[in-house]
Amino acid sequence: MRKTLTRIICLVVVAIMALGCLVSCNTPDEAVNYAENNTTIKVGVSGPLTGGAAMYGIAVKNSAQLAIDEINAAGGVNGIMLELVAADDKHEPTQVSTTYTTLYEGGCQLFLGTVTTGPGIQFKDYALEDGIFYLTPSASGDDIPSADGGFQMCFTDSNQGTASATYFNTNYKGKKVGIFYKADDDYSVGIKNNFVKGLDASFGTPVEASFTGDTAMFDSQIATLKDCEIIFMPIYYTPASQFMKQGSGTIKSDAIYFGCDGFDGIDAVAGFDIKSITQEVSYLSHFDSTSTSGPAADYIAAYKAKYPDQPLNQFGAAAYDCVYAMVDALNKSGKEFSATTSAQDYATILKEVFTSDTFVFNGVTGECVGDQKSTITWNDDGTVNKIAVKYVVKEASAN
C-alpha cells in the first residue's frame, strides 16, 4: 500500500516537473524593453572621453551629435527625433560592463558600439547576448564584426592589406614594390599576407624585409629595400619613423613610404621631423581629414563650425557616417518602428537591411568622386566594403 502511494507521488511530481518544463518552453523569457518610456530614439556609444585615447572618443561623440542634430533639423526619422547617449569607457575593457549597462538599460536602441578595439571585444559579448545591433565607427579589430549583429564602418585590420593591394594594382602599376613588416606582430603579418595575396601578378614578387622585437638597427633591411620605388609598411609609427630616419640617403629619394592606420600620428612623433626626409609618406585610410572639396570637406566644415577647438579625425567622420547609415537603413527598411520599439526589434530590422544585397549607403568616408558621396556596402559577416583613399602625410620633396 505504502509503496503504491510513493509511486503515485513520484509520478505526480514527475508529471508536474514535465508540465512545468513544457509551460516554460511555451512562454519564452520576454526580454525587458528598456525603451518603453522613450520619447526619442536613443543612439548609444561607448568611447574614451577621458584618458590617453580621448581625442578619438571626443571626435566620435561630437560627430555623432553633429549627424543627429542635422537629422533632427530635417525632421528626424519618420518624424521621430534622435538623441545621443555617450558613455566614457576610458579605452579600458573593464569599464565596458558599466558603459554597456548605462546605454542598454538606459533605453538606447541604436548602438555605435565602441570607439576602440580593446573595449569593443567586451562590448560585442554583451551585445550578442542581448541580441542588439551595433555599427562601430572605428573598432577595427578582426574580432569586432559578427554576422549576429556587429558591423563596422572602418576597415578590419587585416582587410587593410587587401585594400592596399587593390590601391597598388590600380595606381602603382609597374613600380618595384618592397614590404617592411614586423614578423612577431599579428597585426603586421596579417596585413602583409593579405597584401601579398591581393597584389597583381604584374608586380612580380615584392622584396620583403622584416624585423622583430625592439630591434632598431635597420641596416640590413634598408640594404634589402634600397632599390624599391614604393615600400609598403604595415607597422606602427615608431619603428616606421626610425626606419625612415635611418634609410634617408640609402632608400631611393623619390620612393614612397606607404603605410596603414598604424601611420596615423607619424607626423607628430617626438624627435622626428618628417620634413627632413625626401620621400613621400602616405597611408591608406577611409577618410582624408585635409580634404578641401567634396562631401568630406562639407563634413569637415560643418564639424569645425560646431566644434572649432575639438579634435577632428577619421574616427569622427566614421561616426558621422554610422549615424546616417543606420537612419538610412531604417528609412529603407519599410518596417514600422517608434520611439518605444525595443533595441532587439531595431536589431532585427537593421540586420536585415545591412545584410541585404541591395543596401548601399552613401557617406563621407571612402572615396568620394567629385561631389558624389562614397559608396559603402556591407558583407554578411559585418565587414565593410568601400574604396580606400590615400592620405598623404607628406608630399615627396627635393632635398
Add this chain to the structure above:
Amino acid sequence: MDFITMIINGLSIGGTYAIIALGYTMVYGIAKMLNFAHGDIIMVGGYTIVLFFPISPVVGIIASVIFCVIVGIVVEKSAYKPLRGASPLAVLITAIGVSKLLQSAAQIFIGSESKGITVNLGEIKMGSVKISVLTLITILCSIAVMVALTLFVKYTKTGRAMIAVSEDRGAAQLMGINVNFIIMITFIIGSALAAVASVFLVFKIQDVGPIFGAMPGIKAFAAAVIGGIGSIPGAMVGGVVLGFIEAVCGMIPPITPYTDAIEFAILIIVLLVKPTGFLGKKRREKV
C-alpha cells in the same frame, strides 16, 4: 644581395657590439663580476646625447661620456663595493637589480615614450657601393678603441696593475696595488666605453627609450662570452661574429625573424664545445 654591403653592415653592427662587449669583458676580467647594468649605462648615455644634441652633437658626446662615467662610479660605489668578497651569485643578482632600477627610473622620470633626434651625416660613394659616414666612423672608432685599450693594458703602469689584479687579486694587493682603485678605474673605462657605444647606437637608431640598452647589452654579453670573456681581442671577435650573423640574417627575409634565436643558439653551441670562448684562456684551478 650585395655582398659588400653585407660585409660593411656586419662590421658596423659588430663594431658597436664589440665596444659594448669590451665593457663587459674588462669588468669581468678585473672585478670578476658580470655587470648586467652595462646595457643600461648605454641607455643613460643615449638620453644624455638626446638631451644635449640640440646644443651641439659634440657637447652631447662629451656630456654622455661624463655622465656615464659618473653613473658608473655611483653604481660601483653604492651597489658593488659593499659586496666585494660576497658570493658571486649575490653580486650577479645585484647587477640585475641595478639594471632594472635604471630602466624603471628612466621610465618614471623620463617616460616610456621614446625620444628621438634626427641625424644625417651623409654617405660616401666608393665605386658602386654607398657607405654612410656613420658606419665608417663606427668601424674605424671601434678598431681604434680596441688598439688603444690593448696598448693601455699592456704598456701603462695602471694597465699592468689591471692584469695583475685580474690574475691574482690577493697577490696583487700584497705587491702594493690598490685593488679598489684599479676596480674603480675599470668601471670608469667600462662606462666610458658604454658612452662611446651609446653615441654609435643613438646616431644610428636616432631614438632612445627606457630599454634602449637592454637588447644591445645582452647581445654584447653573448659576444663577450663567444669571444672568451675577459679577453680584449675576444670581445672584438665575438662582436664581429654576431654582427655578421645579424647582417646575413637581415638580408635573407625568410630567416630574419629568427636572427636573435640564431645568435643565442650560437652562444649555446660555443659554450658546449668551447666553454672558454674562441680566445678565452683556460684557467687551471689551484689546489
